Amino acid sequence: MKELFFDTIDSTNTYLKQHFEEYEDLTFVSADLQTAGKGRSGRTWTASKGKNLTFSVLIKNEKVMEKFASLSVLSAYSVLKVLKSYVIEDLSIKWPNDVYVRDDKICGILLEAISREKMEALILGIGINVNEEDFETGLLHEPTSMKKVLHEDIDIVSFKEKIYRRLNQTIEELKEGCDLYPEIEKYDYLKGKDVYCMIRNEKRKVTVIGIDADYSLKVLCDGKEISVSSDEITFHL
Numbered sequence: 001m002k003e004l005f006f007d008t009i010d011s012t013n014t015y016l017k018q019h020f021e022e023y024e025d026l027t028f029v030s031a032d033l034q035t036a037g038k039g040r041s042g043r044t045w046t047a048s049k050g051k052n053l054t055f056s057v058l059i060k061n062e063k064v065m066e067k068f069a070s071l072s073v074l075s076a077y078s079v080l081k082v083l084k085s086y087v088i089e090d091l092s093i094k095w096p097n098d099v100y101v102r103d104d105k106i107c108g109i110l111l112e113a114i115s116r117e118k119m120e121a122l123i124l125g126i127g128i129n130v131n132e133e134d135f136e137t138g139l140l141h142e143p144t145s146m147k148k149v150l151h152e153d154i155d156i157v158s159f160k161e162k163i164y165r166r167l168n169q170t171i172e173e174l175k176e177g178c179d180l181y182p183e184i185e186k187y188d189y190l191k192g193k194d195v196y197c198m199i200r201n202e203k204r205k206v207t208v209i210g211i212d213a214d215y216s217l218k219v220l221c222d223g224k225e226i227s228v229s230s231d232e233i234t235f236h237l
Helices: 013-024 062-065 067-087 146-150 154-176 180-186
Strands: 001-010 027-034 051-059 091-094 100-101 106-116 119-129 193-198 202-211 217-219 224-228 234-235
Touching: 001 013, 001 051, 013 027, 013 051, 013 119, 051 154, 062 067, 062 154, 067 091, 067 100, 067 119, 067 154, 067 180, 067 217, 091 180, 119 154, 119 224, 180 202
Parallel strands: 001 027
Antiparallel strands: 027 051, 051 119, 091 100, 100 106, 106 119, 193 202, 193 234, 202 217, 217 224
16 A cells, blocks of 8 residues: 655545556545545535545556445445544445435545546545534535544544555455445435435435445335436435
8 A cells, every 4th residue: 555645736536547557556645635626526525724534545456446336335334434433423324425424424435437448447535524613604414523523633644544444454355255235234324215316317206225235226216116326316315
């Protein structure tokens, strides 16, 4: 594992997309401040300098890339397990890429593929609210942070080491074919909820059955069970 750190960078995901050929599998790139941090569906990720953990991981291993559909959820589970070790309760995974404390987001994940004739690399971007207290106003649901939950400052360096170690372990387990689904389904935030969502450009109300064993999401729509992947669905809770 190789680690790179920047004081300030536009986006760790963008950096790895531009330089992926130069670095080995499992290169971790973090920064105190991302000026153009990226979220899912073209959103931006904003965070105060030095108060949060924002990083990206370069993945080149073919066995892991073949299982890209599960990687966001598995990464969320890795983050959840570390947060749990800090005695944070009511943790869950909001499929496919967020970690929640009760109804508040504490972590977001963005998975991007680099493909030409075939998939050459995956870039896993993760942002975790650690010591943040001031969040962007106007959001439908204000996020939370470890500090807001625990009412104390968190040592980010120590926390980062724990997150990196846990992610490494999860990726190794993925290579070896370990099945973490029985554990992950216990933390399914959306299970049983009625949500409005965009399915194939049409807004529909569905009932979430839960995360399926193949890491797609199973929902009940017009009385029929269907499975959707993350690129087919956008939620409006």
